[in-house]
Every structure is written in structure tokens, then in C-alpha cells.
Amino acid sequence: MSSKKHTIVIVGYGGMGSYHAQLIGENEHLEVAGSFDPLRARQEASEAAGYKAYASYEEVLSDPAVEVVLIATPNDVHKEIAVRALQAGKHVVCEKPVAMSSDEFKEMIAAADESGRVLMVHQNRRWDEDFRVIKQMYETETIGALFQIESRVHGANGIPGDWRHVKEQGGGMLLDWGVHLLDQLLFMIDSKVISVSSTLSYILGNDVDDGFEAVLQFENGIKAIVEVGTTNFITLPRWYVKGIEGSAVIEDWSLNGRIVTRNSESEHREPTPIRAGVGLTKTMAPPSEGSTITEALPPAAELPDGFYNNFVAVIEGNAEPIVKNAEVLRVQNLIEAIFAAAEKNEVIKNFDTYEA
Amino acid sequence: MSSKKHTIVIVGYGGMGSYHAQLIGENEHLEVAGSFDPLRARQEASEAAGYKAYASYEEVLSDPAVEVVLIATPNDVHKEIAVRALQAGKHVVCEKPVAMSSDEFKEMIAAADESGRVLMVHQNRRWDEDFRVIKQMYETETIGALFQIESRVHGANGIPGDWRHVKEQGGGMLLDWGVHLLDQLLFMIDSKVISVSSTLSYILGNDVDDGFEAVLQFENGIKAIVEVGTTNFITLPRWYVKGIEGSAVIEDWSLNGRIVTRNSESEHREPTPIRAGVGLTKTMAPPSEGSTITEALPPAAELPDGFYNNFVAVIEGNAEPIVKNAEVLRVQNLIEAIFAAAEKNEVIKNFDTYEA
Numbered sequence: 001m002s003s004k005k006h007t008i009v010i011v012g013y014g015g016m017g018s019y020h021a022q023l024i025g026e027n028e029h030l031e032v033a034g035s036f037d038p039l040r041a042r043q044e045a046s047e048a049a050g051y052k053a054y055a056s057y058e059e060v061l062s063d064p065a066v067e068v069v070l071i072a073t074p075n076d077v078h079k080e081i082a083v084r085a086l087q088a089g090k091h092v093v094c095e096k097p098v099a100m101s102s103d104e105f106k107e108m109i110a111a112a113d114e115s116g117r118v119l120m121v122h123q124n125r126r127w128d129e130d131f132r133v134i135k136q137m138y139e140t141e142t143i144g145a146l147f148q149i150e151s152r153v154h155g156a157n158g159i160p161g162d163w164r165h166v167k168e169q170g171g172g173m174l175l176d177w178g179v180h181l182l183d184q185l186l187f188m189i190d191s192k193v194i195s196v197s198s199t200l201s202y203i204l205g206n207d208v209d210d211g212f213e214a215v216l217q218f219e220n221g222i223k224a225i226v227e228v229g230t231t232n233f234i235t236l237p238r239w240y241v242k243g244i245e246g247s248a249v250i251e252d253w254s255l256n257g258r259i260v261t262r263n264s265e266s267e268h269r270e271p272t273p274i275r276a277g278v279g280l281t282k283t284m285a286p287p288s289e290g291s292t293i294t295e296a297l298p299p300a301a302e303l304p305d306g307f308y309n310n311f312v313a314v315i316e317g318n319a320e321p322i323v324k325n326a327e328v329l330r331v332q333n334l335i336e337a338i339f340a341a342a343e344k345n346e347v348i349k350n351f352d353t354y355e356a
Numbered sequence: 357m358s359s360k361k362h363t364i365v366i367v368g369y370g371g372m373g374s375y376h377a378q379l380i381g382e383n384e385h386l387e388v389a390g391s392f393d394p395l396r397a398r399q400e401a402s403e404a405a406g407y408k409a410y411a412s413y414e415e416v417l418s419d420p421a422v423e424v425v426l427i428a429t430p431n432d433v434h435k436e437i438a439v440r441a442l443q444a445g446k447h448v449v450c451e452k453p454v455a456m457s458s459d460e461f462k463e464m465i466a467a468a469d470e471s472g473r474v475l476m477v478h479q480n481r482r483w484d485e486d487f488r489v490i491k492q493m494y495e496t497e498t499i500g501a502l503f504q505i506e507s508r509v510h511g512a513n514g515i516p517g518d519w520r521h522v523k524e525q526g527g528g529m530l531l532d533w534g535v536h537l538l539d540q541l542l543f544m545i546d547s548k549v550i551s552v553s554s555t556l557s558y559i560l561g562n563d564v565d566d567g568f569e570a571v572l573q574f575e576n577g578i579k580a581i582v583e584v585g586t587t588n589f590i591t592l593p594r595w596y597v598k599g600i601e602g603s604a605v606i607e608d609w610s611l612n613g614r615i616v617t618r619n620s621e622s623e624h625r626e627p628t629p630i631r632a633g634v635g636l637t638k639t640m641a642p643p644s645e646g647s648t649i650t651e652a653l654p655p656a657a658e659l660p661d662g663f664y665n666n667f668v669a670v671i672e673g674n675a676e677p678i679v680k681n682a683e684v685l686r687v688q689n690l691i692e693a694i695f696a697a698a699e700k701n702e703v704i705k706n707f708d709t710y711e712a
Contacts, residue, residue, distance in 0.1 A: 015629075019636055128633025147559055155640040156603075156616075156648070157627050177639070195701055197553045199571065199579055203503055203600070213581075215555065215571070217701070223555055230639060233603035233616035233648060240592060244559070247512075247589035253632040260512075260589035271513050273371075276609040277484025280375055283520075283533070283586060284511040292512070292589060345551055345573070347702050 006312060007033035008093070009060045010051070011081055012073035013042040014162075016095055020070055020122075021049060029312040030068075036060050057081070061088040068315070071095055074163040075170025079104040082119065086111040091118040091315050097179040100170050102332040109325050118315050121328045124307055125180040126187055130250050132300035133257075134239050135188050137248060142298050143259055144244030149189075150225040151181045151239055154232035158204050165206045172208030174200065174335060177228040182214075182338075183331045191220035192354040193334060200342040203231055214338045250297065257297045266290045330354060362668060363389035364449070365416045366407070367437055368429035369398040370518075372451055376426055376478075377405060385668040386424075392416050413437070417444040424671070427451055430519040431526025435460040438475065442467040447474040447671050453535040456526050458688040465681050474671045477684045480663055481536040482543055486606050488656035489613075490595050491544050493604060498654050499615050500600030505545075506581040507537045507595055510588035514560050521562045528564030530556065530691060533584040538570075538694075539687045547576035548710040549690060556698040559587055570694045606653065613653045622646045686710060 008024055010017045013035040024030045034052035036059075037043060043053035054060045060069065061084060069085035071078050071094040079099050082092045092112070098121045099105040112119035125131060138146050163169040164176055186193075198214040211229040218224070227236075239250040239257070246261030271285040303322060305313065313319035330353050341348040364380055366373045369391040380386045390408035392415075393399060399409035410416045416425065417440060425441035427434055427450040435455050438448045448468070454477045455461040468475035481487060494502050519525040520532055542549075554570040567585040574580070583592075595606040595613070602617030627641040659678060661669065669675035686709050697704040 015636070015638075124634050128635075130633060148557075153640055155637075156643050157639055157641065160639055173639075197571070197703060199573070201504075213571075215553070215569075217555070229598075231598060231603075233598075233618070233643070234596070234605050234614070236592065236596060240590070242585075242587060242589075247587075249590045253630070258590070262589070274609070277486060278480050279484075280371070281511075282371075283513055283516055283529075284509055285513065287512050287589070345703050345705070347553060349701070 005029060005031040006067045006315065007031055007065055008068040008070050009033050009054065009063075009066050010035040010070045010072060011037070011057065011060070012071065013037040013046045014072065017070075017072035018045065018049070020072055021051065023308060024070075027308040027312070030308055033066055034060070057084070061085065061090070067091060068093060075175065076100055076168060079108055082108045083111040086115045086117050086119065089115060089117060092120070093311060094119065094121050096121055096123055096183075097170065097175045097335070098328055098332065102329055102336060105329055105332050109329070112325075118311070118321070119325060120311055120314065120321050121323055121325070122307065123180070123183045123323045123328065125184060126323065127303060127307065128184070129300045130238055130253065130255055131184045131188075132303070133250060133255065133297050134241060136298050136301040137241065137243070137259075138188055139301060140298070141243065143241070143246035143248055143261055146241055146243045147221060148223050148225075148242040149185065149239075150227075150241065151185065152225075152227040152229075152236050153177050153181065153238065154227075154229045154235035156231065156233045158230050159206060159208065159210050165208055167207040171206075172210075173228045173230060174209050174212045174338060178212060178214075178226065178338070179331060179335060181226045181228065182334055183328070185216070185224050185226065186327065186331055186334065189218055189220070189222055189224070190356075191218040191222065193217070193352040194219050195347050195349045196334065196337050196341050196351075197347045198338045198341040200339075201229070201231070212338065212342065214341070246292075248297065255297065258294055259297060260292050260294050263291050263293045361385060361387040362423045362671065363387055363421055364424040364426050365389050365410065365419075365422050366391040366426045366428060367393070367413065367416070368427065369393040369402045370428065373426075373428035374401065374405070376428055377407065379664060380426075383664040383668070386664060389422055390416070413440070417441065417446070423447060424449060431531065432456055432524060435464055438464045439467040442471045442473050442475065445471060445473060448476070449667060450475065450477050452477055452479055452539075453526065453531045453691070454684055454688065458685055458692060461685055461688050465685070468681075474667070474677070475681060476667055476670065476677050477679055477681070478663065479536070479539045479679045479684065481540060482679065483659060483663065484540070485656045486594055486609065486611055487540045487544075488659070489606060489611065489653050490597060492654050492657040493597065493599070493615075494544055495657060496654070497599065499597070499602035499604055499617055502597050502599045503577060504579050504581075504598040505541065505595075506583075506597065507541065508581075508583040508585075508592050509533050509537065509594065510583075510585045510591035512587065512589045514586050515562060515564065515566050521564055523563040527562075528566075529584045529586060530565050530568045530694060534568060534570075534582065534694070535687060535691060537582045537584065538690055539684070541572070541580050541582065542683065542687055542690065545574055545576070545578055545580070546712075547574040547578065549573070549708040550575050551703050551705045552690065552693050552697050553703045554694045554697040556695075557585070557587070568694065568698065570697070602648075604653065611653065614650055615653060616648050616650050619647050619649045
């Protein structure tokens, strides 16, 4: 690692921008050199936090002391800001979703390639502990090979009242939370998505989706259900997964959860039929006593490095990015298939750019 | 009501047949006159329970004392047994799924029409209390108009080891539990199904599905998810529904559950962002304190009569059947669309025989 700190200017000093300032402040190889935001109140907030408020984006780009531009603006201006930064010789960290379309993102990748600068997308939820617990189960087959993975995020607050409910700025829940949940799945599951079906929810009356559900079929036989809801006054578990030997649940962000597996040591005993509603059922009776084992969740899988440490190593030429642009492009492409599946009410196939 | 008891012979004296004997015994207008089952052990069980074991089906049909034939056999022989009974002038009660296909069921309906006898299918789970609580919420809009209804039945015991895992006999979970869950939805929701997508699970290696998930879109805007699983060591709630004003859950057969609705009396306060994984979220933060109300589930909707009381009134010409054959045909037709959707991996449309 270089002993000199790399300097970053944060473009878009709203909620995410100021959150990044905090993250960057915690990294010993990076420092915030300032911010640019057209809103006066945010310029003042930046200065109050000790970060120079650049007067214009041109001023940022022409400042040779600035090595990195971090983009935390609404989605519709990511591309222009990124391309101009790359052309000015800056590295770029960009918030998710990286762009309004895969075509836009391809322009951004081309600009990075031409300039020889790094473009990395802040898919930070690859580091979420809940996800990494599932990743651990996937990799080590804690409950046998997983064949069904259900990933849900439920809230009851609707869409935030800012640009996130404006279609032209890339609002809506599929682009907001969806991009995280889909990125996690494609990062974990090394297989082609062979089909997707989906429904988008517009119950709140916005132009953009207030939630969605997508069903993904992978070539390796895994089925994944991805759901985001903002009209859910009761939440279903964050993760629900099924493996050959058992099931697992992670209820919430606090990682309450458990795994329940078949007890291979126990003698097989038929379950006792139960009364369910007005009928009897043996099929849906609880497994007989002793035939299953309930245990705590396994520890989370570790990633090779943190996001910003990895970014530093990448710009110094010492590591591959953990968040690869080919992966981000694949997720963007999947999002477009999910929009198409919902709009046409069809199963969409043959779209995935996966390469083994 | 006639003071004389109507006599029923139970064809197929297995688990369901003997369960019917018990139900019929509880009804003051009906009595079990005997059973027919080709297996010697079941003939003995019937006689031990005090019910004459007929030596052949011909003997049942030619016995003028027998008014009703109840069919509780494997699914592949329902049609033949029913048609012969109707042609012999008997009324018929048939277990679900009524037939192997909608074409078979149409033959059965035609035989009933020709003979002027009653054919009624034992869709008994219309009387399940959990379902009737949801029906109450649907009809009285306890949590506002419902727009999403998720109906799940999860077990971990696999498919029962009898004919229910044999394809040629109409095995599999879509035909077994699926027919109940779908019948409940179509009974409750007075709207056309405009599309269905589905996946069937074959994880246990049988010829028949060990579970399925279907997504139904109704013309009135309701989305329904119907899922049956036999490889679920952890169960998701039996019912999860969303309305314009709140959400409701019924966890299990014991009717543990609750409704959570928006508190319209509370001042709107933005929720406080929470740390979720490695990021912050306001969207997925719990609603601010006091902004929601948690209450008990409403009482269950009542049906006009019980299954067997209604059957008696129908054969005496005093009532319409609660389980109508046109409804059962519509469910059978939907099941065929679900099989087709899974096999083709396509969204199936324009199949519903619904008439307003």
C-alpha cells in the first residue's frame, strides 16, 4: 500500500454521500478532499463537516489533487458524471444502481477502459452478514446442497419521498433494493440464469414500482425468489432457504434464525396425522419427535477484503476488484429482464450474459 | 328434511374412507350402509367398525337400499366409479381431486345430468377456519381491500408412501393439497384468473411433484401465491395477506396470527433510519412508534351450512350445492394450466372458464 492517502471528492452530498464520507474517514488509505453538490444547504453541510465544497463539477475535474470521484447522486446522472471523471483521469466509485440501463453502463466501462482508470460500483451489500451466512451455507452445504433460496426485504414506509419515486431519475424499488438482492444472488451462485418471471407492484400509485417479486431459475437447478415490498406491515423472513438435508431461516437484520435438518441417526418413524382445519393430514404433520435437529446458524463467510480496502488495492494495481464490472453488467441486464417479464407478463429466457 | 336417513356406501375404505365414516356418523340425516374395498384387510376393518363389506362394486350398485356412493379411492378410478354409480341411479360424493383431468370430470357431470342425480365433490377445506378468517377479511375489508394473498402449506415428511407418489394414480402435491388451496382462492375471489406462472418441485426424485408454487393474477388486480412443500423443515406462515390499510398473518393451523394496520389517528412521522447489514435504510426501518396498530384476527366468515348437511338438502331438492360442479371444473382447469405453465416454463393466459 502507498503511504500517501488517496483523495476523494464526493459528488452528491445527500444521505448516501455523507454516509460515504464516514466510511472513507474510517479507512487509513483514503481521505475526503471535498464534495460537490448543487444544493446550497448541502454545500453548507459539507463545509460544516470539514469538507471543502467545490463550486462546480468542472472545478473538481480540473483539480489535480483529486484522484477519485465518488458518485452518490440520483441514478439518472451517474453516467455523465462518471464518464467525465474518467476522461479527466480520475478513478470512480459509483453508487448503485450504476446506471439507468446496461447500455449506459457499457459507455461507462468503455470510458474506464480508454482512460485506464478504475470504475468500481458500491455493491456494499455483498458484505452484509446475513447474506454471508447464506453464502457460507451455500459453499459448505451446511444443510446439504441448496436448491431454493428466498430473499425478501419488507418495509411498510412506502417509497422514500425524494427522487426515488421519480421514474426519470431511476426511482423504484427494483432499482433501489432489488439491485442489492440480485447482486448478492449472482455473486453467490455460479450458474446461468435460464429464466425469470416477475410482478411489479404499483399499489401506492407512483410511476415507479413500490416493490416486486421475481422468480429466477438457474441452470444448476436452483430456484430463487427475490422480493422487495414497501407495503408490508408484517415482515416475512429476510432469508428462507431449502437444502437437501434441511431448511434455514434468517428472520431479520439482527440475524435471529436457525437451521433445522434431518436427524440421520434417528430411526425413521412415520409422523402422527394431525387435525388441520376440518381435515386430517399426515403429509403436513410436524416431523416425529427426534427426527430433526435444530441448530444455530453457521458463521458468515468471509470476503477477501472490505470494499474500500479492496478499492485502494485495485487503484494501486495490487488486487482484482471484488465487485467486477462484468458482474454488475450482468445484474443490470437481469434487472432489464425483470422489468420486461413484468411488463409483458411473460417468462423471459436467454438473456443472461453469464460465462462459466 | 326427510326423517329417514339416507344410506351411503363408502368405496375405498382407507384413511379417507374411514374418516368419512366418522363424519357421516355425526350427521343425523345420513348413515353408512357399508363399504366396498378390494383389499381384504380393509373389508375386515369395515366389518369391525360395524359396516357391511360388500363383496363387489356390482353388489353395491344393484342394492336398491343404497342411495349414495361415496368415492374415497385413488384418483385414477374416480371417474369410472362415479359414472357407474350415477348410471345406477345413485347420488355421488367424490373425494378431491375429482378426476385426473377436466375431460374426465366433464364425463362425470354429463352422467349426473343424464341420470338426474347429484354429484358433489368433497372440497371440505372451504370450511377450514383459517381460510374463513381470510375470507372474512376479504369480504369486510378488515385491513382494506386485499391485493396480495399468499397461501402456503409446508411439511417436511415428503409425499406419503402410498399411491400419492404414483403418477398414473393421480399422485403429487398439486393434485393433493394444491386442489384445496386453489379451490379456496377461487371460491373467495370473484374474478377471472388472467394468468398463471408456476414451478413444480421434483427434489425427492419421484415421478410426481413433491410441491409447487403458482403465481395467479386476477382481473380485479389481486395477486395470489399458492405454495405447497413437503421438503420444508421450517414452515412459512399458512397465510400472509396484504391490504390497502395493513397486513395480516395466520401462522399455523392453531390460528396464531395478527393484523397490523396503519394508525390513521397518528401524526405522520418519518421512520428513523436503521443500520441493516453494512448499510443504512429508512425504507426498511420499522414504522415509527404509534404509527401502526396490532390487533387479533377477525372471526371466521360463516358458510350457509356444513358439507354433509348441504349435501342432504341438495339431494332432497331443498338447496343449491355449496360446492358447485362448475367451480370444481374451473379449479381442475386451473390445475391443468399450472402443470402446463411449469412444463413449458411460460406464463399461461386465457384459460379460465370464469363467468361473472
